[in-house]
Amino acid sequence: ETGVTQTPRHLVMGMTNKKSLKCEQHLGHNAMYWYKQSAKKPLELMFVYSLEERVENNSVPSRFSPECPNSSHLFLHLHTLQPEDSALYLCASSLDVQGTQPQHFGDGTRLSIL
Amino acid sequence: SQQGEEDPQALSIQEGENATMNCSYKTSINNLQWYRQNSGRGLVHLILIRSNEREKHSGRLRVTLDTSKKSSSLLITASRAADTASYFCATALSGSARQLTFGSGTQLTVLP
Numbered sequence: 203e204t205g206v207t208q209t210p211r212h213l214v215m216g217m218t219n220k221k222s223l224k225c226e227q228h229l230g231h232n233a234m235y236w237y238k239q240s241a242k243k244p245l246e247l248m249f250v251y252s253l254e255e256r257v258e259n260n261s262v263p264s265r266f267s268p269e270c271p272n273s274s275h276l277f278l279h280l281h282t283l284q285p286e287d288s289a290l291y292l293c294a295s296s297l298d299v300q301g302t303q304p305q306h307f308g309d310g311t312r313l314s315i316l
Numbered sequence: 317s318q319q320g321e322e323d324p325q326a327l328s329i330q331e332g333e334n335a336t337m338n339c340s341y342k343t344s345i346n347n348l349q350w351y352r353q354n355s356g357r358g359l360v361h362l363i364l365i366r367s368n369e370r371e372k373h374s375g376r377l378r379v380t381l382d383t384s385k386k387s388s389s390l391l392i393t394a395s396r397a398a399d400t401a402s403y404f405c406a407t408a409l410s411g412s413a414r415q416l417t418f419g420s421g422t423q424l425t426v427l428p
Contacts, residue, residue: 206358244320245359245404245418258415292358301346301408301416307358 205229208293208308215283216316223278223311225293231306233299234276236268239290239310251276252299288315320405320419328425335392337422339405346408348381348388349416353402362390367410395426
């Protein structure tokens with residue numbers, strides 16, 4: 203039990219589908235993150251939220267749309283994805299966004315785009 | 317180019333041996349963190365070392381930081397098969413520590 207739960211664990215979707223990834227943390231953390239992990243590449247930070255406010259958006263295509271309704275939940279809405287978007291999507295949380303605290307990760311959603 | 321890069325990319329050792337992984341980075345940091353990732357799982361935080369620290373220990377793990385050389389090492393002593401995983405270093409930059417920048421990782425295999 204990592205304290206950060208991601209659902210679903212696996213997702214297969216066509217390029218025209220719309221789906222959402224969900225992340226939930228019960229650690230009392232104020233910061234939440236979405237990362238993309240592709241084979242043989244470093245983790246790519248996609249979005250950062252601090253107290254439900256987006257504070258970073260690292261040039262992510264608009265087909266990825268994050269939502270943070272409260273400090274415990276984070277969503278990543280997906281639409282018209284491309285085959286190169288197939289990857290492991292990891293959610294993480296930390297006490298704050300200052301980078302001075304460890305991040306706690308979920309086990310990810312393995313996304314496959316057909 | 318990447319802020320943090322691990323070396324070697326892959327390491328295979330026998331159970332009981334020590335494993336050493338290195339991380340180099342390019343710009344001044346606030347802290348450096350090491351994470352482990354087992355296959356099919358998320359990353360697990362191991363150790364955080366701040367820029368004013370030189371060495372930290374946690375159980376069988378020993379991390380060193382040399383800010384003059386912009387490098388860090390992770391030593392796992394008396395390795396076990398369960399230590400088989402990918403190990404990543406992540407740096408939080410000075411002055412703008414909002415994000416961690418991860419390296420590509422070292423794949424460690426401990427043979428029984």
